[in-house]
Amino acid sequence: xxxxxxxxxxxxxxxxxxxxxxxxxxxxxxxxxxxxxxxxxxxxxxxxxxxxxxxxxxxxxxxxxxxxxxxxxxxxxxxxxxxxxxxxxxxxxxxxxxxxxxxxxxxxxxxxxxxxxxxxxxxxxxxxxxxxxxxxxxxxxxxxxxxxxxxxxxxxxxxxxxxxxxxxxxxxxxxxxxxxxxxxxxxxxxxxxxxxxxxxxxxxxxxxxxxxxxxxxxxxxxxxxxxxxxxxxxxxxxxxxxxxxxxxxxxxxxxxxxxxxxxxxxxxxxxxxxxxxxxxxxxxxxxxxxxxxxxxxxxxxxxxxxxxxxxxxxxxxxxxxxxxxxxxxxxxxxxxxxxxxxxxxxxxxxxxxxxxxxxxxxxxxxxxxxxxxxxxxxxxxxxxxxxxxxxxxxxxxxxxxxxxxxxxxxxxxxxxxxxxxxxxxxxxxxxxxxxxxxxxxxxxxxxxxxx
Numbered sequence: 001x002x003x004x005x006x007x008x009x010x011x012x013x014x015x016x017x018x019x020x021x022x023x024x025x026x027x028x029x030x031x032x033x034x035x036x037x038x039x040x041x042x043x044x045x046x047x048x049x050x051x052x053x054x055x056x057x058x059x060x061x062x063x064x065x066x067x068x069x070x071x072x073x074x075x076x077x078x079x080x081x082x083x084x085x086x087x088x089x090x091x092x093x094x095x096x097x098x099x100x101x102x103x104x105x106x107x108x109x110x111x112x113x114x115x116x117x118x119x120x121x122x123x124x125x126x127x128x129x130x131x132x133x134x135x136x137x138x139x140x141x142x143x144x145x146x147x148x149x150x151x152x153x154x155x156x157x158x159x160x161x162x163x164x165x166x167x168x169x170x171x172x173x174x175x176x177x178x179x180x181x182x183x184x185x186x187x188x189x190x191x192x193x194x195x196x197x198x199x200x201x202x203x204x205x206x207x208x209x210x211x212x213x214x215x216x217x218x219x220x221x222x223x224x225x226x227x228x229x230x231x232x233x234x235x236x237x238x239x240x241x242x243x244x245x246x247x248x249x250x251x252x253x254x255x256x257x258x259x260x261x262x263x264x265x266x267x268x269x270x271x272x273x274x275x276x277x278x279x280x281x282x283x284x285x286x287x288x289x290x291x292x293x294x295x296x297x298x299x300x301x302x303x304x305x306x307x308x309x310x311x312x313x314x315x316x317x318x319x320x321x322x323x324x325x326x327x328x329x330x331x332x333x334x335x336x337x338x339x340x341x342x343x344x345x346x347x348x349x350x351x352x353x354x355x356x357x358x359x360x361x362x363x364x365x366x367x368x369x370x371x372x373x374x375x376x377x378x379x380x381x382x383x384x385x386x387x388x389x390x391x392x393x394x395x396x397x398x399x400x401x402x403x404x405x406x407x408x409x410x411x412x413x414x415x416x417x418x419x420x421x422x423x424x425x426x427x428x429x430x431x432x433x434x435x436x437x438x439x440x441x442x443x444x445x446x447x448x449x450x451x
Contacts (some may be wrong), residue, residue, distance in 0.1 A: 008035050010067040016060050024052045024065045035069035040126050042151050043107045049264050055080040057211045073127035081119040152260040153312040158319040160254040162233035167395035168297045171402050178288040179279040183212035218268040229259040266312040273305040291401040294394050296322050330354050332438035347447040351381045369420035386418050414450050426450040
């Protein structure tokens with residue numbers, strides 16, 4: 001139930017549902033536009049989001065929101081049915097929870113908590129000191145107000161690897177689903193506090209202080225914003241020839257991609273970055289079905305999240321530029337006899353599920369211009385893939401371990417291979433997947449000169 005009076009005061013009673021956060025923001029936005037106080041919208045929306053979310057998580061009762069603009073100033077009141085007053089918690093700046101009071105103390109002119117019958121009312125005031133350092137005149141220099149009245153930062157992403165983003169997105173969704181389930185399970189287990197004798201390594205990445213549903217909602221919001229605005233490219237076809245012709249640079253890179261991010265969602269990218277680091281830590285210890293991912297995929301996520309946060313603060317965009325990175329740490333020891341490849345009379349290579357070259361036959365070494373296996377064994381497979389095909393290789397490799405996708409497995413395709421001296425040779429390539437003990441996988445390939 002919402003309403004307003006002729007003094008500009010707006011009021012709403014909202015149900016204890018996640019959708020109420022958006023309703024509260026819209027109420028604030030409408031009220032401030034009507035009152036001619038658009039300069040306060042950014043801070044007011046962000047703060048009311050934090051306080052209403054806190055009421056959802058900790059009270060679970062109907063929430064009353066009051067917006068009271070007066071003489072260039074603003075007072076907002078949020079009441080719920082819980083008698084427990086909020087208290088500061090000492091989380092890091094990248095924490096996805098516990099930041100509401102930190103924001104209040106940083107942004108408002110004044111705030112407080114009042115008892116109201118069985119519950120409480122949190123209130124804050126803005127507008128008294130509009131010239132304070134970091135205030136509305138100097139913050140959010142990259143922000144605009146869109147056609148819906150939402151204040152956003154137009155994040156410019158330069159040289160976006162579209163295939164790699166699509167693969168990362170699917171990997172992140174799969175990993176975060178498992179992380180949510182593990183978090184909920186831990187949340188239930190911690191009903192009476194953690195057991196100091198519990199050696200479950202999941203407890204090193206999950207804490208009772210975080211609300212799993214709130215964290216998952218925030219990371220899902222960040223993922224959805226990226227998916228909505230970053231184009232998809234080239235991973236739909238299962239035809240090997242079509243994939244090889246489409247999945248090549250420069251057509252799989254977005255020179256400039258604009259992602260409008262609501263200011264209230266900027267911190268969700270901090271939560272996404274931190275949460276995926278924790279989820280990958282679980283994956284690397286074998287606690288998830290979703291495998292760890294390639295280092296470029298992790299680097300892409302860090303770059304995307306950092307660009308959103310930096311550009312929301314008015315900093316200039318930084319172009320995506322991957323570096324030579326080590327392979328991910330395997331989850332278990334690889335037990336596999338390499339002599340089938342290293343002693344083969346055919347031109348054969350093998351790589352593991354971390355994308356490292358395990359073995360090459362003498363004729364494969366000669367074809368690729370190497371004199372000794374020590375010159376190439378142990379390096380990442382991208383060492384023999386021309387740069388214009390590397391994004392497609394990393395994306396396809398990632399998706400194989402997310403959803404089993406393997407359109408090139410078992411089929412012979414013609415591809416260029418990168419030789420030791422930097423020249424290329426056209427080869428026909430047939431790749432097979434070989435299961436190994438402890439859940440590991442080996443990929444073998446037969447090579448032959450083409451043309």
